[in-house]
Amino acid sequence: MTSNDRLFQLLPGVYRRRDAERGDQLRALLAVITEQADLLDADLDLLYRNWFIETSQEWAVPYLGDLVGYQPLRGPGEELPPERAAALLAALAPRRDVADTIRNRRRKGNLALLEQLAADVADWPARAVQFSALLHGTTPVRLYTVDERANRGRRRRGRLADLRHGDALDRHGNDPAVRAAGLPGPFDTLSHTVRVSRPDSRYRRGGPNIPDVGLFVWRLRPYAVTKAPAYCIERAYHHYTFSILGNDLPLIAKPVPEPGGTHIAEEENVPAFLRRRAFAERLADYYGPGKSLCVYRDSPDNPVPLADVVAADLSGWKYRPQRGQVAIDPVLGRIAFASRGAPESGVWVTYHHGFSADLGGGEYHRGITKPPKHIKRYPVGPGGAERIMDAIGQWQQERAKHPQAIIEITDNGAYQEQIDIPLLPGEKLTIRAAEGRRPVVRLLDWYSNRPDALRIVGTAPMTDTDGCCPAPPEFTVDGLLITGRSVRVSGPMGPVRFRHCTLVPGWSLDEHCRPAFEEEPSLELIDTTASLALEHCVVGTIRVSQSETRTEPVRIHSTDSVIDATSSTVDAVTGPDCRPAHAVFSAIRSTVIGRTRVHQLGLVDNAILLGETCVDRLAEGCLRFSWIEPGSRTPRRHQCQPDVALADNPPEAELVTARIRPRFTSLRYGEPGYAQLALDCAEATRRAADDASEPGVFHDLFQPQRADNLRTRINEHLPAGCEAGIIFVS
Template sequence: MSRRPDRLFELLPQFHRRRDARPSPTTTLNGGAARPTFQSGEPLRALLAVMAEQLDLVESDIEQQYDDWFIETCAPWAVPYLGDLVGYRTLRGYEEAVSKGGPAAASLAARLAPRADVAATVSSRRRKGTLPLLENIARTVAAWPARAVEFQPLLDTYQSVRLAPRATQASTVDVRRGAELDELGSPFDGFAHGAAAARISSARRQGRYSPPAVGLFVWRLKPYSVTNAPAYCIDRARNLFTFSILGNDTPLVTKPVPEPSPTHIATADNVPAFIRRRALAERLADFYGPGKSFQIWRDGDHHPVPLADIVVADLSDWTYRPQRKQVAVDPVLGRIAFGARSAPKRGVWVTYHYAFSDDLGGGEYPRELTRPPDVSVYRVGPGEPDSKIMDAYRRWREERAEDLSKSNAIIEITDSGAYQEQIAFVLDRGDRLEVRAADGVRPVIRLLDWYSNRPDALIVEPTAGSEVDECGTRAPRLIMDGLLITGRGVHVSGPMGEFVLRHCTLVPGWTLEPECHPAQPEEPSLILECTTACVQIERSVLGTILVINDEVRTDPIRIHLADSVLDATDREFEALSAPECRHAHAILSIRRSTVLGEVHTHAISLGENSIFDGRVHVARRGIGCLRFCYVPAGSRTPRRYHCQPDLAGPASERRVRPRFTSVRYGTPGYVQLAAHCPAEITRGAEDGSELGAFHDLFQPQREDNLLARLEEFLPAGMDAGIVYES
């Protein structure tokens, strides 16, 4: 629509505007006789509004022409043209991405030709061949923090006694340097390596310790924060805690700090590296404190535990006993232990950083939040009108009973705390409720075992007698956004309109053991019982979906899964099914997602760019299709197009299968494709990206473009390799 649709109409004389407003007579036939009728006026106004919309497009294009002179403000299509003026070589795949058109193509084009790389072309060529430049290229081209290492000085060689020893040559191992020994094999390893190690690493890491060679160590996992959240008590008698509210071991990562100068070589403080025990013990002040990697509070104090009271220990078996007033921290496992005489009485709170691949599931990362003008917002958290979720819900119900216009409401949680309460949302016809986290927080809903004779799930159901109308527009709707739910699942029943999970985590297996094994591996995270809800799951992580519907009297419900992980905790368990492993009475639509487990459903309307790491069995094969997916052999599916391992052939079925860094929720590399995963999976999507939930990271395109840049800026005669550190 035009910004001013009446801008042209207002320029007309008053005579024409009044005449245009009059009803225009028309002639219709009624029983064979002509009968004059009148239609509403202002046809000229409607025509000029369409012309004004096109005029706005022309004016916007003229205004954009000045912005297109500068790389910082130009349109995405103009980036390679400005780059050509300074000799920038267009990266692979840019023209193809631009030719596709649309918002998704524009986003991909921006990733393939980043503005920062074009803007720094001239200065980069002046610094050609330097290690800091290679690190900067990795950040601008691939958005990966990196450390460049020249391997020739790290190769152990014999020196002639007739020549002066080289001061820059790496030395042999000094067993008394414990902190440096802890970095053996890491990007910060400064010891010399022999020829045998050179040959092994040459095959594994593309030339490490094999001169001439440069290695670029990159970190694909990102640091995510958890701010002022409660810790989990493992043992109250011995005062043992974990940083993670789920009770699992979570390795802490460094909160990266900017490098001081463009010529600086990245250190462990500048990249999201995992914190080591020895490094933390030697430089505790660099990691602990406000604005740093982690902090600990106790008993509700406003001031954190003093730095002098923190000690670093190995808490693998919980045998270490801190002294009085001491707080033992294990950064490798994410564990905390207090002394017997200084045990916290009113709880422990922590701030820390963990590693994960992308903005997926509940987290403190930025999300797009909207607030329609006619929606009432009820805030929950410390210092807010309500301290519990159900208190805000009841207040909304009371106000809605007095004023029926308040059918739309938002319950917004403002902190990263844990909410332990029984939750049941009963919605009337026409209600629209959104329960969400505020921007920058990650609240946790802990559904405890309140009663021994019922499941204690989070219940969503309509009130009695709120049947859905023919169009379904008055059916109640519920949206959950930015939440982490543990302890139990979510139970949806009755005639619902929409049920939306967005940026949420329904912990697979309900909760986790210390080693990230699920506590209840076969329990469902989402139960859809006798409901008409259209389920939409976006950028979320959840466990098994169980559908209990009448297959005779009702139509199949719709389940839309996009950019998410559906985890049954084992590829032999059911990720989507009805009770007793029967077909779920549902039609599934799945895009760019990873399914760990078997799928038994009525039909699949569309599946694209996804991984099914478990057998798929549909009742109706004539509905829908699968395209650019991985489906295990022996599956019963609708027609397939460019799916694996079909393209690889029967002889390659065992080779072409997805391999993950980890399949346990709670680990840093959860459902991340491993480095040795076949190219048919890592590049098997429609646009050449990887299959699965992290498709939109465009990892293969980043790697290709980074290699192209390394070839351009390396010294003559040098080769380089990319080493994935995470």
């Protein structure tokens, strides 16, 4: 019996026998009716589930919110693709925010509720501060009387900062963004005088005032690095940095869950940058396995005891720890051992650093799937090959049996080796990090008579007995950080993909995150047929050396990535000798720092091209909803900045361009605010994308919409007469 026979089986047996004798005509009719009845039943069940916020479809969430007075934000005003519309809808009307609307209104005016709204609506950790608690005023001396009780009350209303309370002074000026705005810090306990400007003013933010509430939010997320090798300073064998690249890296606290819904967030509950004084006073809260940071010496399983750790200022490496001590500077991310107690077998570290999104590889979830049975996996690390080339050698011995293979690195180690990968037609090789791992490939100066790049070389296809040419080889890199030299692709190749990878711009960094070799490329495409795809990557300059007369232009497609030439005046995508790259370049939700010189553009959408763009072929290609540097030579543009702004104010072209030019928190790779649009960036630029979000690599964070939604929510839940301001700490 099939599912369509459900109604037919309800008939008496005599009718079923007669129908069988006449060719099952009634049975066929009831099967059609049953199919339609099942569709109607499924639709009724779906309609019933759409009445509840826990089980409803995404499109029904705003309608359920409207029934309880929830106010969603306005959309971009134009039709979007389904996948992007779903992501934007989740940002404009989060399901959990709609579900909590009635319950939250019963807690109106509660500071803990404002912090919960920031987490539910914008997915930002926050701390709410009532500025009236910090407000104090000075009393004229003439008002003091012989009544000592009254005098004590007057002294409590205003006083100078106590210089003996170093932690209070440190909390006051620890956050640079808050300090630059002239505001009290999120954990400030000092007294302040009245500032009457509004707390959410675009021009001058207010400060402590009677009706004001400040909601301090952290946009940077904490990213863990677990048991990774530290970097040893070459000139001093007992000095190390947490970053494997040797740059200073401020460490972030691993947030501790709050004990209850009415708890106000403290410093350990948010991803705040670690302070030296806080680290010294609460060392046991921050240091140790499973906590914010930990140092291992001579073995990844041998942590330095808590009793041996001291907090210190290691600026200039002037501090010298005593014998047996290990000095840690959480502000600079540095480690110093005693000169006579330096490790002999290496140093490993566990720490947390801040960044805006899942980009460039890390221990975050990358969606790694188990390979099919016909694709063999060769592990590298504990339980597998010792080096990457050893695993590649094993595969090359079995390549006839396994033309498709995966080299998977299972730890966070640093691999110093020379990597050359020849690929035959029809082969597909993937080198990837295991889920939750971030290995590092360091390409050192091995040879004196040839480049030391990581080389991927394709072999020309041979015609088989049937007269057919096999497909060119394919190569994929997923989740690696590559430093020291470039990656070079040559020969006949198919798709070459880099996914969640970092190819350090400028090859390596100094202690201040300055690139070591500014004009050196990170990716080289030399006489190849490869098509390059970048997804969630950070790479340096891309150089294409290709014959313009004998070959078709290669295709370069960047999605949610940063192409960083280390300066807007250096070529980011180019050919040899400053000639245009013989390539078709496309950039979707990407940030390009440097000049772009290409043969042709494909689609540039919701991107930032921070440098002059020069395109040879203008008849094809399109740029839409992006920032294009003035003076660029490009195909047709649609709603690009600064063209839109200049159309409204043509006489003031230079002034308008300077006002809306993208400003970034940092343009140096290795710093926490890298490639993040600054808080003082013009609104026309921050909302220049087609869905009113910010263009560039962090478009899909929907930060403008999240901030707008949060402002709407907190204004609904403030006490009457109060004003709130959102203050971005990071």
